[in-house]
Amino acid sequence: MKGRSASKIKLTSYDELLGGGEETNDIQQVSLEHLHSFENHPFQVNDDEAMAELVESVKEEGILTALLVRPLGDGEYEIIAGHRRRHAAQLAGLKEVPVIIRNMDQDTAVRAMVDSNLQRPNILPSEKAFAYRMKMEAMNHQGTSGGISAKDIGKNANDSARQVYRYIRLTYLMNDLLNAVDRDVIGLQVGVELSYLTVPEQEMVEEVHESTGKYPSLEQAKKIRQHREEKTLTKEIVRLLVIGERKKKTTVTLKQDEIKKYFPPEYDEQKIRTVICQLLEEWSNQNH
Structure with missing residues (x-):
């Protein structure tokens, strides 16, 4: 691997992201086949319009921002920041990309990966949910209490500590319900209430949706959770709460x-x- 001049490649604020360090920002070229996605990476890489624009930019200008990676050994690297750029480079036909190599432990890598990706626009609730959970667990491993972790995470993403906890609750939703939150069919707070149900109980909600076309409102979700806590929740109760009481027929009798x-x-x-x-x-x- 050869070093490369930084005249064309822009550096993101990796020093700030990682809290500084003794290592330099020397940029090296690494083959795409030696770059691996971050384990349990919570952010989607989609072949959408934004990706198409990025591919065109890469074809014309190359990779303008070096990827941040950490060594895995034997010449292999794990991507910390730059999954979309790696994918765009593949689609553009590049064989290698510029990277900054940093040695990091797992928890530090998680925090850097989350912080770098939270800068993306249009982040889905599910992406933010799993990212917040991963960073919270990493910070707790490093000795930071949950309340302080939530406050720190929220500050970096303009969310309150309470909102951070709400997002993390979404990670306990089954996929169908979480996808409904991503599509804005279910509101965030409704998703939070439903996240307290067991998986079989959440399946009841999804089965009722499939038969009625309706998901619970916030008020209905709170009542469903209440029945769950009182151990009285059944599929019929979910159905009755979601569809509401049937309107009584109006009958007029004249003598x-x-x-x-x-x-x-x-x-x-x-x-x-x-x-x-x-x-x-x-x-x-x-x-x-």
């Missing part, structure tokens, strides 16, 4: 002597019904 006084004696029941219907139709047209 014959109340009606016949308005009609000639020769009018039979059918004629009376026809006239009443015509009058109601006229009234409806005038008042709606």
Whole structure:
């Protein structure tokens, strides 16, 4: 591997990201086949319009921001920051990309990976949820208490500590419900309430959705959770809470002597019904 001038390659704020260090930002070229995704990487790399634009940029300008990686041994590297750039380089037909190599332990690598990716626009709730959980666990391993961790994580991403905990709760949702949160079919807070259900109980919610086309509202989700805590939750209760009470049919009964006084004696029941219907139709047209 040869060093490369930084005249063209831009450096992201990796020193700030990692809290500084003695190692230098020497850029080296590494073959794509020796770069591996971060284990349990929570951020999606999609072949969407933004990726297509990035590929075109790579074809024209190359990789302008070096990837951050850490050595795995035997010439292999794990990507800390740059999964989208690596994918764009593959699609653009490049064989190697510029990288900055840093030695990091697992927890430090997790924190750097999360912080670098939280700078992305349009992050899905599920991506943020698993990223927050990974960083929280890493910080706890390093001796930081949960409350301080949540505050620190939230500060870096403009979320309150309470919001950080809400996102982390989403990691306890089954995939169908979590995907519904990502699609904004289920609100974040509804997802949080449902995350307290067991997987079989969450499956009840999804089965009710499949049969009714409805997910619970926040108020309904709170009642479902309450039934769960009281150990009274059943699929039928979920269904009744989601669909709500059926509207009662409106029935009006008129006695014959109340009606016949308005009609000639020769009018039979059918004629009376026809006239009443015509009058109601006229009234409806005038008042709606």
